[in-house]
Amino acid sequence: MGREAEGHAVWRGEAGAVNALLESDGIILRGEIRAKLRRDGLMGWSVEGDDLCLRVEGEPLVLTLGAKEAAAWSKALEKPLPSLAAKLGVSEQAKAWVMGGPAPEEVTVALAGSVATGHEGAALIIAVLRGPGDLLAALAAGQTHGLRVWCVHGKGKGAAVSDADVRATFRAAGWMDIKASAVSEGFTATLYRPPKA
Numbered sequence: 030m031g032r033e034a035e036g037h038a039v040w041r042g043e044a045g046a047v048n049a050l051l052e053s054d055g056i057i058l059r060g061e062i063r064a065k066l067r068r069d070g071l072m073g074w075s076v077e078g079d080d081l082c083l084r085v086e087g088e089p090l091v092l093t094l095g096a097k098e099a100a101a102w103s104k105a106l107e108k109p110l111p112s113l114a115a116k117l118g119v120s121e122q123a124k125a126w127v128m129g130g131p132a133p134e135e136v137t138v139a140l141a142g143s144v145a146t147g148h149e150g151a152a153l154i155i156a157v158l159r160g161p162g163d164l165l166a167a168l169a170a171g172q173t174h175g176l177r178v179w180c181v182h183g184k185g186k187g188a189a190v191s192d193a194d195v196r197a198t199f200r201a202a203g204w205m206d207i208k209a210s211a212v213s214e215g216f217t218a219t220l221y222r223p224p225k226a
Contacts, residue, residue, distance in 0.1 A: 032105055037093040038062045049092055051102055053110060054211050076103050113139035116210040117179055126151035128170060129163035135213045136181060148174040158182040158190040164198055171223060181218045
């Protein structure tokens with residue numbers, strides 16, 4: 030989805046100027062009203078003039094975005110959410126070589142029927158980073174076999190491998206992060222591509 034707009038919000042008895050972001054996993058409000066609203070809790074949206082009106086877990090939310098932007102947000106909300114497998118780009122035809130682990134349940138479900146037993150036949154690597162050794166092994170495998178690498182790791186301060194650790198390690202080797210995806214409440218993933226020849 031990835032839309033962003035300046036506007037006005039009315040939410041839970043408060044009103045104020047906001048920067049609103051529509052992401053695949055929900056709506057984020059920043060500014061005078063701050064909220065992170067999960068996508069699975071959004072329902073009953075409609076456009077009324079300049080307003081996008083919807084219910085969030087049963088409570089009304091009005092976002093004044095302008096008629097054109099409100100219509101674009103409504104259209105984006107109509108689209109079904111992509112599965113985690115689609116976000117990761119894996120399928121029976123594009124199998125993943127899984128390293129590290131154990132994988133979060135969401136990754137295991139997404140990869141059902143799409144796992145290669147090694148680099149042969151793999152379209153990419155899914156590296157579950159539970160420690161620094163997993164990070165270095167993922168980079169080495171990607172370098173050796175020329176495969177893109179999804180780095181799946183924990184979120185927040187308690188993560189065994191942080192997003193900053195992953196970025197520093199891969200970028201130091203000339204790799205570029207090209208895509209990110211939420212995995213679950215506790216895990217995120219970033220896709221890295223090898224340096225161009």
